[in-house]
Amino acid sequence: MSGRAAYIADLAFPDVLHVSILRSPFAHARITAIDVSAARAHGGVVQVWTGADVLPRCGGVMARMELPGFVPTVQPILAHDIVRFVGEAVAVVVATSQAAAEDALELIDVDYDELPVVADIASAVAAEVIANEAVPANLVYRGHRCQDDVDNDFARAACVAQGRFSNNRVSATPMEPRGCIASHEWTSGQLTVWSATQMPSFLKTMLAIHLAFPEQRIEVITPQVGGGFGQKAHVHPEEILVCLLAIELGRPIRWIEDRRENLLSATHAKHQINEMAIAVDADGRFLAMRNRSSTDGGAYNSLPWTHLVESHVGASTLTGPYRIANFNDESLSLVTNKCPIGAYRGVGWSAGHIARETLIDRAGRELGLSPFEIRRRNLVDQSDYPFTTPTGLVIREGTFVQTLDRLEQMVDYRSFRERQTAALAKGKLLGLGLCVFNEVSGVGTRALSFLHTPVTTHDTATVRVEPTGKITVTTPLVAAGQGHLTTFAQVAADAFGVPLDDVTVLAGTTRNAHGFGTVASRGAVFGAGTIGRAAEAVKVKIRQLAAHLLQTGAERITLSEGRVHVTGSPEQGMPLADLAGAAYFADATHPPEFDPALEATAAFDPADVVLANGGHAAIVEIDLETCLVRVDQMFAVEDCGKMINPMIVEGQIRGGIAQAIGMTLLEELVHDGEGQLVTTTLMDYLLPTSVDVPDVQIAHLETPSDLVPGGVKGMGESAMISAPAAIIGAVNDALALVGASVESFPASPQRIFDALQRASKVDAVPAL
Amino acid sequence: MTDQEGQLPVRVTLNGQPASFLAAPRTSLSDALRDKLRLTGLKQGCEIGVCGSCTILVDDKPIRACLMLAVQADGKRIETIEGLATNGELHPLQASFQRHHGLQCGFCTSGMVLTALALLRDNPAPSRDEAREAISGNLCRCTGYETIIDAIVDPDAMRATQVGHG
Numbered sequence: 038m039s040g041r042a043a044y045i046a047d048l049a050f051p052d053v054l055h056v057s058i059l060r061s062p063f064a065h066a067r068i069t070a071i072d073v074s075a076a077r078a079h080g081g082v083v084q085v086w087t088g089a090d091v092l093p094r095c096g097g098v099m100a101r102m103e104l105p106g107f108v109p110t111v112q113p114i115l116a117h118d119i120v121r122f123v124g125e126a127v128a129v130v131v132a133t134s135q136a137a138a139e140d141a142l143e144l145i146d147v148d149y150d151e152l153p154v155v156a157d158i159a160s161a162v163a164a165e166v167i168a169n170e171a172v173p174a175n176l177v178y179r180g181h182r183c184q185d186d187v188d189n190d191f192a193r194a195a196c197v198a199q200g201r202f203s204n205n206r207v208s209a210t211p212m213e214p215r216g217c218i219a220s221h222e223w224t225s226g227q228l229t230v231w232s233a234t235q236m237p238s239f240l241k242t243m244l245a246i247h248l249a250f251p252e253q254r255i256e257v258i259t260p261q262v263g264g265g266f267g268q269k270a271h272v273h274p275e276e277i278l279v280c281l282l283a284i285e286l287g288r289p290i291r292w293i294e295d296r297r298e299n300l301l302s303a304t305h306a307k308h309q310i311n312e313m314a315i316a317v318d319a320d321g322r323f324l325a326m327r328n329r330s331s332t333d334g335g336a337y338n339s340l341p342w343t344h345l346v347e348s349h350v351g352a353s354t355l356t357g358p359y360r361i362a363n364f365n366d367e368s369l370s371l372v373t374n375k376c377p378i379g380a381y382r383g384v385g386w387s388a389g390h391i392a393r394e395t396l397i398d399r400a401g402r403e404l405g406l407s408p409f410e411i412r413r414r415n416l417v418d419q420s421d422y423p424f425t426t427p428t429g430l431v432i433r434e435g436t437f438v439q440t441l442d443r444l445e446q447m448v449d450y451r452s453f454r455e456r457q458t459a460a461l462a463k464g465k466l467l468g469l470g471l472c473v474f475n476e477v478s479g480v481g482t483r484a485l486s487f488l489h490t491p492v493t494t495h496d497t498a499t500v501r502v503e504p505t506g507k508i509t510v511t512t513p514l515v516a517a518g519q520g521h522l523t524t525f526a527q528v529a530a531d532a533f534g535v536p537l538d539d540v541t542v543l544a545g546t547t548r549n550a551h552g553f554g555t556v557a558s559r560g561a562v563f564g565a566g567t568i569g570r571a572a573e574a575v576k577v578k579i580r581q582l583a584a585h586l587l588q589t590g591a592e593r594i595t596l597s598e599g600r601v602h603v604t605g606s607p608e609q610g611m612p613l614a615d616l617a618g619a620a621y622f623a624d625a626t627h628p629p630e631f632d633p634a635l636e637a638t639a640a641f642d643p644a645d646v647v648l649a650n651g652g653h654a655a656i657v658e659i660d661l662e663t664c665l666v667r668v669d670q671m672f673a674v675e676d677c678g679k680m681i682n683p684m685i686v687e688g689q690i691r692g693g694i695a696q697a698i699g700m701t702l703l704e705e706l707v708h709d710g711e712g713q714l715v716t717t718t719l720m721d722y723l724l725p726t727s728v729d730v731p732d733v734q735i736a737h738l739e740t741p742s743d744l745v746p747g748g749v750k751g752m753g754e755s756a757m758i759s760a761p762a763a764i765i766g767a768v769n770d771a772l773a774l775v776g777a778s779v780e781s782f783p784a785s786p787q788r789i790f791d792a793l794q795r796a797s798k799v800d801a802v803p804a805l
Numbered sequence: 806m807t808d809q810e811g812q813l814p815v816r817v818t819l820n821g822q823p824a825s826f827l828a829a830p831r832t833s834l835s836d837a838l839r840d841k842l843r844l845t846g847l848k849q850g851c852e853i854g855v856c857g858s859c860t861i862l863v864d865d866k867p868i869r870a871c872l873m874l875a876v877q878a879d880g881k882r883i884e885t886i887e888g889l890a891t892n893g894e895l896h897p898l899q900a901s902f903q904r905h906h907g908l909q910c911g912f913c914t915s916g917m918v919l920t921a922l923a924l925l926r927d928n929p930a931p932s933r934d935e936a937r938e939a940i941s942g943n944l945c946r947c948t949g950y951e952t953i954i955d956a957i958v959d960p961d962a963m964r965a966t967q968v969g970h971g
């Protein structure tokens with residue numbers, strides 16, 4: 038804001054060395070020779086490494102999921118022998134300036150023998166060519182959540198809606214590219230790593246393992262992070278590389294990637310095909326759903342999410358908040374010669390939701406039911422709770438029908454249909470789409486095991502009341518723009534009944550506390566959970582001491598407005614500062630056996646899956662001349678339990694909706710048949726601008742969670758779970774006017790043009 | 806070639822003060838400001854003129870510092886985000902961004918604020934659409950833009966820029 042916040046690229050170190058990484062120009066090739074001699078001789082160059090130099094120091098990034106049948110992979114830090122995607126790191130130059138490192142990079146001579154390429158899902162499944170010889174038949178994992186018999190349902194259905202939905206490969210594209218700086222102090226044996234990461238504690242542990250370095254001597258510091266959205270929630274090979282170089286050279290090593298590198302080699306996302314069908318009876322009730330989802334996962338598994346982050350995780354909530362009795366699914370996680378797939382807001386859910394909601398709309402159209410009515414007939418309602426979905430998710434709370442009703446009011450459905458008809462007469466295609474969802478939020482151990490990605494996670498926080506009554510909180514969670522520090526301070530301020538200004542939250546280093554990371558809508562939930570529990574532990578001491586001083590029972594003590602007092606009579610008490618002073622300095626005031634430490638560390642991991650819910654609606658217009666889709670209006674209803682700070686919640690919704698517009702209408706990482714990425718700049722990879730994103734109308738419902746202190750639920754992913762489905766629903770609603778539809782995304786002008794060419798009701802619009 | 810070789814002197818007025826530095830002919834103004842003068846408030850999200858995060862004002866016009874060579878700035882008047890806040894107090898436009906939650910990660914913010922400042926100096930009372938249009942060359946991945954527009958058309962921000970703070 039004032040230009041003073043320091044991001045990774047802003048940090049200055051004396052004696053720092055700069056890194057530039059040579060990346061593979063081929064999707065699959067054998068390296069037959071590398072000559073680095075000219076680069077080594079270049080002025081300012083301190084070191085040049087290839088795969089052969091790194092291999093003895095670190096075998097590569099190991100990523101596995103403990104599931105039977107899962108095929109793990111190892112991504113070399115620098116490729117040796119074989120490169121498996123365009124952009125894979127092949128060599129590194131370390132020099133005294135960035136310019137010298139980049140110049141020297143051009144002097145490296147690599148001979149490649151090209152190998153056949155697995156460029157898409159079809160060729161991965163055919164398995165005539167193998168993308169990564171560690172993975173037989175190109176299959177990392179084949180999953181089934183449910184194998185219900187659905188044939189009967191499909192046979193007796195009044196309506197079967199089905200499609201094959203190709204979701205595009207996209208990039209989270211935080212405005213700040215990735216970066217990492219490492220410094221090794223050999224005298225103390227301390228390794229300090231600055232990284233723009235969402236998972237500092239996890240990175241620290243993984244560095245210890247991959248570098249065989251004592252973990253207690255590693256500190257990971259997160260500066261201000263310029264957006265992450267999941268992309269910075271991985272351990273990247275470059276982070277390990279930078280540490281290896283720092284240890285080897287004894288000088289700080291700095292790697293800041295440029296945008297091209299980011300688009301080439303930072304994890305991609307959301308690339309899956311869903312072949313889905315739903316069976317619906319004559320009353321519009323869903324009988325069954327069938328789906329096969331295939332992920333184009335890239336050449337390696339990302340750490341920690343692996344290929345499973347897409348189709349496999351997506352299947353877990355594919356039946357959504359609907360009563361669908363029978364579900365039969367298969368998910369395939371396939372290796373291809375592309376950049377590894379990883380986490381990006383909404384993860385595996387976005388694509389499946391688009392497919393499901395498109396089919397629901399189609400069935401509604403066929404049965405003459407409005408998009409609201411067909412959903413209303415199928416949504417799980419209060420009277421169904423607890424409702425167990427076919428995948429075993431137990432829905433105990435949620436405001437699905439209320440969400441739908443609210444959306445219907447917000448869009449003013451009847452008048453929309455009138456406007457749509459009037460516009461059609463003038464040759465304009467308007468469309469309306471919506472989606473209702475539940476979000477597995479605040480993802481902890483229970484949620485990860487429900488998602489069949491068995492990882493144990495918990496976080497800790499430390500809360501200390503200082504001698505003057507001020508509060509210091511330390512948390513392992515980092516802020517990449519979600520406003521967490523304010524949120525956390527609020528949690529502590531509320532717990533102790535003090536003004537926000539009396540609380541300081543320390544974050545950004547692994548010296549503070551332990552935690553899994555600020556990913557998967559965890560921040561608010563784990564922040565509230567850990568800080569709430571630690572504060573509770575400290576308050577027990579405060580109550581104990583106050584009770585002794587006020588000669589009453591501890592259960593009668595309240596903290597409010599900066600005071601500790603007898604409940605109901607604020608004058609019978611003292612300022613928190615006085616009580617804290619007594620705890621620290623006035624031994625004589627203590628009750629017998631009193632432990633005066635006004636400090637506690639507590640862990641938190643929700644006892645069950647924390648479910649948030651909500652819905653989105655979109656109204657779009659398709660320009661028949663340009664085939665451009667414009668999003669005219671967006672609506673969001675969010676129920677994320679108790680809101681600590683509505684402005685922050687709304688910021689997450691608006692930002693997620695902008696990303697949804699990008700993903701569905703603009704953004705696409707395009708590879709040619711040789712696996713060559715052709716969209717390597719922001720001129721080809723189109724992010725939504727201010728003129729692409731309308732203002733968003735937001736409504737809140739508030740069903741507090743009883744699993745998290747304070748009733749909080751996470752919601753960071755919500756807009757990318759369901760807004761894409763609403764937007765595509767709107768596009769298809771508009772196209773349906775002329776008997777057309779799209780199933781391949783993004784719905785770019787070219788795809789809209791192609792769809793219109795195939796339109797069956799061209800007479801509907803005079804202009805066509 | 807050593808770093809000193811072939812560098813040219815560049816003299817500018819920087820946030821109201823005279824400043825000078827040496828730059829190689831190929832060095833971009835954004836690199837020079839960040840590396841030589843340690844003005845790291847301007848960010849680099851693409852380095853090819855698309856994202857707008859490196860926007861600064863040169864002779865009152867918003868320009869992309871990554872597209873301008875440092876030597877081209879010789880003799881010009883440059884304003885960066887560091888020049889806006891005075892004596893620890895945010896510029897009213899910055900305060901408005903804060904009030905409206907017009908930033909999340911903050912990476913695009915200095916470019917957004919300077920683009921908005923140039924708009925407000927030109928057009929003291931822009932409509933929402935005009936504000937939307939003005940920032941359409943600046944990418945933000947976090948906010949969805951709405952609150953940035955709120956911050957620009959905020960009456961306090963508009964008034965303060967008019968009466969000469971800006």
Ligand code: FES
Pocket residue numbers: 848849850851852853854855856857858859860869870871872
């Ligand atoms: S860094 Fe200059 S426009 Fe992106």
Ligand code: FES
Pocket residue numbers: 212263264518907908909910911912913914944945946947948
């Ligand atoms: S606030 Fe993060 S890019 Fe704009």
